[in-house]
Amino acid sequence: MEHALAALGELFEPMRLLALFAGMVAGMIFGMLPGLGGVAAVSIMLPFIFLFDSYGGLALLLGAIATVYTSDTITSVLLGAPGSPASAPTAIEGHAMAKRGEASTALGLGFLSSMLGGIVGAVTLALAIPIAGPIVLALGTPELLMFALVGLYFASSMVGKNLAVGVLAGCLGLLLGSIGPAPAAANYRFTFGQAYLLDGLSLTIVALGLFAIAEVIGMLAGGGGISTKGQVVSSWRPGLEAFWKHKWLALRGAIIGTFGGFVPAVGANASTWVAYGDAMRSSKDKSRFGKGEPRGIAAAEGANNATIISDLVPTLLFSVPGGPAAAIFLGALFSFGFYPGPRMVSEQPELLYLIVWSVALASVVGAAICFAVTPLMARLTNIRFALIAAPLLLVMVAGAYQSTQTLGDIAVLLALGIVGWYMKQADWPRAPVLVGFVLAGPMEQYFWLTNQIHGWSWLGRPGVLLIASFIVVPLVWRLVTALRTRRAEAGSVKAAPSSDGVDEARRGTSSSRLILAVLAVAVMAYAAFETSGFRPNARLLPMLAIVPGLALAILVLVQEVRAYLNQPGAFRVDAREEYPIAGLLLLYGVGIALFGLNLATLAFLLLVLTRFAGMRLIPATIYTVVLIAGVNGMFELMRLSPPSGYLLDLV
DSSP: OOHHHHHHHHHHHHEEEEHHHHHHHHHHHHHHHHTTHHHHHHHHHGGGGGGGGGHHHHHHHHHHHHHHHHHHHHHHHHHHHHGGGEEEEEEHHHHHHTTTTTTHHHHHHHHHHHHHHHHHHHHHHHHHHHHHOOOOOOOOHHHHHHHHHHHHHHHHHHSOOHHHHHHHHHHHHHHHHTTEEESOOOOOOOOTOOOOGGGGGHHHHHHHIIIIHHHHHHHHHSSSOOSSOOOOOOOSSHHHHHHTTTTTHHHHHHHHHHHHHHHHHHHHHHHHHHHHHHHHHSSOOOOGTTTTOHHHHHHHHHHHHHHHHHHHHHHHHHHHHHHHHHHHHHHHHHTOOOOOOOOHHOOHHHHHHHHHHHHHHHHHHHHHHHHHOOOOOOOOHOOHHHHHHHHHHHHHHHHHHHHSHHHHHHHHHHHHHHHHHHHHHHOOOSSSHHHHHHHHHHHHHHHHHHHHTTTTGGOOOOOHHHHHHHHHHHHHHHHHHHHHHHHHHHHHSSOOOOTTSSGGGGSSOBHHHHHHHHHHHHHHHHHHHHHSOOOOOGGHHHHHHHHHHHHHHHHHHHHHHHHHHGGGGOOOOOTTTGGHHHHHHHHHHHHHHHHOOHHHHHHHHHHHHHHHHHHHOHHHHHHHHHHHHHHHHHHHHOOOOOOOOHHHHOO
């Protein structure tokens, strides 16, 4: 209690409260934008954490994390477009209720259930600190290394349908994290002679590139407005009554979400659907689900907010990110010199409780703000995507550029953006890449220390074997299940179709899947060749990624080639309409390099606003000037100068 009260006093300093409130506003805005969600919110806020002290910077991120799954209820109900994947059940039930004129009921129920989930997650986090603290203190570097491997495996295996693709994505993340100096040897790795890469890649750029840029491309390609007609939100009383009626169901959903957060990489998506299924199973009339059933909203919204907060439990106690947003938060902790695990539990208990207070306060205040702004948001549902994408892209470019203040920041941002866009089209999970990138540093440190202290005898330690069983047992079970399924199909006259009625072996493949498979093989093969020239201690982390990564990349390429040969007529080019926009973004990057940020942005935004937003030239020009002035003000706030361009420098 002493540490908890001291942490509350630390949080209530004005600048830290301001940071928490700013994070809440950002989280709410990004939660309301379909397809963006928590990862984009935390990614875009990441560059601004250094405007505050360490506690204030972390409060900024926590405010965003705690409110995303509250505000995404707005677009899910009013538009039927999930603000994030975890709000899909809310979109199904809530939008059906809105069409019946019950938008107020659905929104009020969703906001209060999310608030309850956030409070349950915060209480769980507070209780986990004293209970799990002694356990964490008993762990050594071998056990911490295995926990990191378990987290990476969970992130790779539980996201997406193909285990090989998921683990390969995690290996690619480790490889990205190994760029730059080797901490255990005097070696610079994978720098290609570029001074820009000597310090490695920035977490901000990797997160923005893989997640946010891909969503901007999709938003611009979608065109048109967010909704064809506005919605009306009147009295909140029906929502309050619905929440009181289903309060125990919302609490049960929050408890399910809490347990989902304990397991690294399960995430809000899985927890939400488990809670939704539990609500359906316990209902007397299951036929009402999918047609506007309030029970589905209560369970789903209670689960997703609880999960995103309880994701921080394995993150803080074991350095194992519970999800992509938690992975970014873990990187922010490292940036401020905080190291989750034994040191944090024993030396910084006030920081842990400050995190608890931040998410609890943000959950309550965020729900109150949602109640206040929803009537206004309901009238703005015909806004065009391009109007949102334009300022978003500018914030991303500014956030990336502040990392090293070189054009390399923008080049890597756009390059990773194209890779992330391809991964999205190919249905390759991007979360394992981010988790692998964040875990690369601590994993290399643990790996080196473990080998120096214990040699290879650490593999026989009881704690290591117990933690490793979290990988081995599910993997063996998965293989046994797959073998049984194959035998059953081989013994039948006709193979049973897959769950969606299409034989998996005959789906064919697509352009993005083939391109990514070839690219993965090429990257891993080159990395293996390059690593052969490193010093022994500098090879530890790259080889940990390359050995399984190269084998899996070849396997995935063989799978895609076989899919093409089995069904050449099913070959398709993914998202044709998005290719011109991806090319336009690359041209924008070239324009920044040649003519500077302001001129390139002027031309780019005028084209985007007139072509994709349907604005006339004069209003588009005014909007563009306002945005450029805003981004220059942002640079001034960060005490930076925007890139001027090579051609203008010559003049």
